[in-house]
Amino acid sequence: MSNKEFTWNRKHLIGLRELSREEIEYIFDTAQGFEQMSTRSVKKAPTLRGKVVVNLFFEDSTRTRNSFTLAANRLSADVIEFTQKSSSVNKGETLLDTAKNLEAMGIDIVVIRHSAGGAPKFLSKNINACVVNAGDGFCEHPTQGLLDTFTIRKIKGSLEGLKIAIVGDIAHSRVARSDIYAMTKLGAEVILVGPPTLMPAKINQLPVQVSYSLDSVIGQVDVINMLRIQFERMGTNPFPSIKEYSHYFGLTVERMKKAKKDILVMHPGPINRGVEIESEVADGANSVILQQVTNGLAVRMAVLFLVNQAAMTKE
Amino acid sequence: MAKSILIKNGLVIDPANKINQKANVYAVDGKIAEVSKYEPKADLVIDAEGKLVLPGLIDIHVHFREPGDEEEETIASGSAAAVAGGFTSVVCMPNTDPAIDDATSVEYIHRMGRQTRKTHVYVMGAITKARAGEQLAEMGFMAQAGAVGFTDDGSGVQNTAVMLRAMKYASMFKNIVISQHCQDNSLAGSGVMNAGYNSTVLGLPGIDPLAEEMMLWRDIQLVRKTNMRYHVQHVSTAKSVELIRQAKNDCLPITCEAAPHHLLLTDDACRDYDTNYKVNPPLRTEKDIEAIKQAIKDGVIDALASDHAPHLKSEKDLEFLAAPFGIASLECALGLYIKALIEPKIIDWPQLVSIMAERPAKIISVDKGTLGKGKQADITIIDPDFEYTVDVNKFRSKSKNCPYAGWKLKGKAKYTIVGGEIRYSARGN
Numbered sequence: 001m002s003n004k005e006f007t008w009n010r011k012h013l014i015g016l017r018e019l020s021r022e023e024i025e026y027i028f029d030t031a032q033g034f035e036q037m038s039t040r041s042v043k044k045a046p047t048l049r050g051k052v053v054v055n056l057f058f059e060d061s062t063r064t065r066n067s068f069t070l071a072a073n074r075l076s077a078d079v080i081e082f083t084q085k086s087s088s089v090n091k092g093e094t095l096l097d098t099a100k101n102l103e104a105m106g107i108d109i110v111v112i113r114h115s116a117g118g119a120p121k122f123l124s125k126n127i128n129a130c131v132v133n134a135g136d137g138f139c140e141h142p143t144q145g146l147l148d149t150f151t152i153r154k155i156k157g158s159l160e161g162l163k164i165a166i167v168g169d170i171a172h173s174r175v176a177r178s179d180i181y182a183m184t185k186l187g188a189e190v191i192l193v194g195p196p197t198l199m200p201a202k203i204n205q206l207p208v209q210v211s212y213s214l215d216s217v218i219g220q221v222d223v224i225n226m227l228r229i230q231f232e233r234m235g236t237n238p239f240p241s242i243k244e245y246s247h248y249f250g251l252t253v254e255r256m257k258k259a260k261k262d263i264l265v266m267h268p269g270p271i272n273r274g275v276e277i278e279s280e281v282a283d284g285a286n287s288v289i290l291q292q293v294t295n296g297l298a299v300r301m302a303v304l305f306l307v308n309q310a311a312m313t314k315e
Numbered sequence: 316m317a318k319s320i321l322i323k324n325g326l327v328i329d330p331a332n333k334i335n336q337k338a339n340v341y342a343v344d345g346k347i348a349e350v351s352k353y354e355p356k357a358d359l360v361i362d363a364e365g366k367l368v369l370p371g372l373i374d375i376h377v378h379f380r381e382p383g384d385e386e387e388e389t390i391a392s393g394s395a396a397a398v399a400g401g402f403t404s405v406v407c408m409p410n411t412d413p414a415i416d417d418a419t420s421v422e423y424i425h426r427m428g429r430q431t432r433k434t435h436v437y438v439m440g441a442i443t444k445a446r447a448g449e450q451l452a453e454m455g456f457m458a459q460a461g462a463v464g465f466t467d468d469g470s471g472v473q474n475t476a477v478m479l480r481a482m483k484y485a486s487m488f489k490n491i492v493i494s495q496h497c498q499d500n501s502l503a504g505s506g507v508m509n510a511g512y513n514s515t516v517l518g519l520p521g522i523d524p525l526a527e528e529m530m531l532w533r534d535i536q537l538v539r540k541t542n543m544r545y546h547v548q549h550v551s552t553a554k555s556v557e558l559i560r561q562a563k564n565d566c567l568p569i570t571c572e573a574a575p576h577h578l579l580l581t582d583d584a585c586r587d588y589d590t591n592y593k594v595n596p597p598l599r600t601e602k603d604i605e606a607i608k609q610a611i612k613d614g615v616i617d618a619l620a621s622d623h624a625p626h627l628k629s630e631k632d633l634e635f636l637a638a639p640f641g642i643a644s645l646e647c648a649l650g651l652y653i654k655a656l657i658e659p660k661i662i663d664w665p666q667l668v669s670i671m672a673e674r675p676a677k678i679i680s681v682d683k684g685t686l687g688k689g690k691q692a693d694i695t696i697i698d699p700d701f702e703y704t705v706d707v708n709k710f711r712s713k714s715k716n717c718p719y720a721g722w723k724l725k726g727k728a729k730y731t732i733v734g735g736e737i738r739y740s741a742r743g744n
Contacts, residue, residue: 017516096632116634117518118588137636139518174518200515201523236504 011311012124012131013303015140016181024182028150030302031295037074038297047305048077051108056082056098057134058114063269063293064134064144068111071300080107095119096126103127108311109304112136117174130307138172138200143303144268145178147296149186151288152223154295155264160187165217167193167249168227168276169238171200175268176227180208193217194249197238214249219258225266226251226276242275251277256286264288317358319343320735325363325696329370330669331685340368342692345735350686359737363696366729369668370686371403371693373675376468376548376572376620377645379405379436381427382420383412388625388713390424393645394433395711396623398739400646401728403693404435406679409446410469416441416452418460425461433738434731435693437679439464439494442481448472451481458488463679466494468548471530473500478534482543490680492570494546495534497555498596502526507636509582509597517585519635522597524552531555535562538569546678547571549622551596553606560615570617570678573607575648576718578655584718590631590638591718594624611670612661618675619667621648625714643714647705649697650724658725664699692735701727 006026016024037043053072055065065081072079082102084092093101095114102110109130112120117137124131135141152159164183170176170192180190190208192199203210211217218224229245239245246252251265265277265286273279282289320342327338327350334350341348341355348355379393390407397405407424409415415424421438428436440457444450446467454465465485472478472495485493503526508514510521531547535558538545550556550571562569581600584592592598610616624641631638644651652671656662662670676684683693705722707715731739 094629094632095634114634116636118635121588122634137518139516177516177518201510201521202512202515205512206515 008306009310009313011307011314012120013142013307014120014124014131014133016142016145016178017140019181019185021185024146024149024185027146027299027302027306028153030306031150031298034301034305035298038294044074044076046076048072048075048308051077051308052080052106053077053109053111053304054080054082054102054107056102056110056112058084059135061113061134064113067293067296068134068300071297071304074297074301075304077109077304095122099123099127103129109308130311132303132307135174138174138177140178141174142178143296143300144175145182146303147292147299148175148179148225148266148268149182150299151266151292151295152183152264153186155288156222158187159183162188162223163191163221164188164223164225165191165193165221166225166227167214167251169198169230169233170194170203170227171198172230172233173227179225180206184208191217191221195239214255215258218255219260221263222260223264223266224251224259225268228268228270229272229276246275250275251281253278253280256281256284259286262286266292269293317735319355319357320359320361320692320732321355321357322361322363322368322694322696323354325366325368327368327686328664328668329686330665331370331673332687334686335665340686340694342694342735345692347686347688347690347692349688361696361730365698365700367664367697367699369695369697370672370684371731371733372401372649372671372695373404373684374402374621374623374645374648375406375618375675375679376574377405377407377623378410378625378641379407380411380625382423386713387627390427390436391431392711392713393623393625394428394431394436396645397434398731398733399711399728401649401695401697401731402434402645403695403731403733404437404681404683406437406439406463408466408468409439409441414441414446416444416446418453418456421457421460421462434733437463437681439466439468441465442467442472442493443477446470448474448477451484454485454491455488458491463681464492464494464546466496466548468494468496470500471496471498475533479537479540482537482541482545486541486543492544492546492678492680494548495530496548497527497530497534498522499526499529502529506597507593508585509599511582511600513582513585517588519585524554524599527552527596528554528558531558535567535569538562538567542568544568549574549577549596549620550607550616551577551599551603553603556606556610556615560610563615571615572618572620573611573616574620574622575644575651575655576642577607578604579651580718585635588635589718590633590635591642591716593635593638593640594642595640608656608661611656617670618678619652619670620675621645623648623712625712626716627714628716631716641716642718643710643712643716644719645712646710647717647719647722647724649728650703650726651719653699653726654724692732694730694732695728696730696732697726698729699726701725701729703727
């Protein structure tokens with residue numbers, strides 16, 4: 001358990017890189033408190049009554065947006081859905097103008113997803129409302145990193161000393177980055193696995209190991225997180241074919257035979273069945289993919305609750 | 316205009332004539348008459364006690380945005396910024412809208428420069444029509460109209476055959492340089508900052524140093540083949556410096572320039588997604604800065620050039636991914652060079668004057684950059700001890716996209732004299 005004296009004072013959740021271990025654990029403790037709510041017959045608390053949350057999504061998303069909407073609803077907030085294709089120079093309203101417009105409507109919390117890394121940070125510097133990052137470019141996806149880590153902690157008790165593989169397109173993955181920050185801060189060892197063409201620059205300067213061979217890693221790890229292959233990124237042709245990718249980096253039934261018996265299989269969704277993960281594995285006994293979704297709700301309730309509380313304290 | 320002008324008691328630094336001593340500079344009818352101990356009678360006398368009297372400074376790389384983006388900068392506003400910064404000559408880049416790719420456009424820039432009556436305004440024409448990198452622009456006609464060189468700046472000429480043809484063709488004209496923004500677009504991709512640890516944690520697409528180095532390496536081979544005089548714009552990486560050093564050792568006709576931001580800022584500055592640090596070539600690392608400074612010390616870098624690239628606040632107030640590249644620094648460039656090079660004693664004043672006046676003049680083949688007898692009286696008088704804080708709201712430039720806002724700098728132009736005429740005087744600020 002975290003220190004009882006600890007007080008959360010961030011009114012924005014931009015990324016996990018800037019959070020301390022204590023802060024991450026505090027979110028988890030708060031999330032645990034919200035977990036039981038889903039099992040009650042009346043699934044609602046008055047915590048954010050009278051508050052307005054806007055889901056400002058410039059990129060397609062179903063599960064993250066629904067999860068945030070449901071989390072806000074459970075806390076009795078009013079939710080506005082705002083969906084728009086990414087802004088670019090000289091085309092349509094700028095992000096700054098959009099934000100100022102929302103602010104003029106008196107919103108309290110902005111949940112933003114954007115294709116540009118840094119967009120949530122930019123927003124937080126320009127408006128008074130709380131900003132929660134729901135994924136920015138390939139920078140961070142902090143609530144996904146939190147829910148992944150929360151799921152592991154719940155099942156394994158602690159991350160201390162665990163070995164975790166993150167497999168796939170690391171270069172373009174905000175999930176990988178947020179996972180790395182959260183998991184290593186909580187004491188796990190992270191091994192990144194994928195072809196060199198999908199590793200970002202100077203990745204060795206992060207506290208991780210890098211491997212190009214899933215076969216040599218699969219037997220050592222306690223958790224394996226399979227990233228989704230993003231077909232929209234395939235324009236740069238980072239590998240010759242899906243078939244060849246699956247051959248080297250797909251999580252198959254065959255490969256699972258080499259894994260530890262109690263390995264946790266994770267995936268941030270949506271799954272490309274038969275590409276990065278075979279159906280039998282995704283639906284198998286080691287898979288915690290749906291638990292991740294369930295836990296995501298509690299984690300997002302905790303985040304909305306905490307940033308709002310920090311904003312109220314500051315007023 | 317005063318017929319004669321005497322600048323007395325200043326420390327005259329004129330490396331071309333090996334002068335670095337207290338002397339009086341006397342100009343008559345817009346030309347240097349003599350630099351000596353004498354005090355001839357003059358219509359106008361400036362007491363430069365405690366000041367440095369230099370050949371007019373030359374910035375061979377500015378963007379004045381005219382024609383096309385006059386809300387960002389005009390030749391008038393840019394020229395006012397230039398003289399306030401101590402520059403008596405500037406070279407405008409051709410990436411305007413439309414691009415400066417024919418003689419009429421070259422003449423237009425010259426005319427606007429003359430009308431403004433601030434700094435000398437020179438221009439480089441585009442190598443290819445509309446800077447599209449495909450068909451050669453009329454370099455001969457542009458050269459006749461007074462273009463000092465050619466470049467597709469803003470981007471490099473990607474197609475090797477086109478670049479080879481351009482260099483071969485241009486080699487028949489005298490006093491012309493082919494200048495390149497070295498960047499292989501296939502490697503740079505959609506990058507917006509240096510590829511490295513910072514781009515990785517910021518989640519922004521990076522531009523690998525190799526993008527610059529590959530095109531530079533290619534062009535050096537083309538220089539070897541054509542012997543065309545070639546200039547490398549805004550060198551940003553340690554490896555580029557090494558390639559140029561080697562090419563110079565091989566006696567190839569190559570020159571290069573460095574920009575103030577590549578002497579003072581690293582990609583760490585991008586950490587807060589402040590788009591005023593978004594520039595192309597991007598801010599690199601401490602190691603690259605050290606290599607560029609060493610090359611300046613060794614004389615491998617021929618010129619300092621601001622790459623003054625003005626943009627509106629509304630354009631820069633965007634996501635880092637969407638904002639345009641560029642830093643506006645013309646008015647404070649001199650102070651930045653002093654901070655980067657003089658204060659840490661990497662070079663001395665004569666060396667600085669050499670790479671801000673004498674050698675830039677040679678790159679663009681103009682008879683300037685010295686205080687020799689009979690030369691045009693372009694003179695910059697500097698107060699090397701004057702301390703000031705960069706205030707973008709006082710910029711004459713229309714744009715304020717300057718990451719040095721609030722920086723404390725030392726050393727500023729007090730008088731900028733162009734053709735014997737005072738075009739700028741500081742009057743106490």
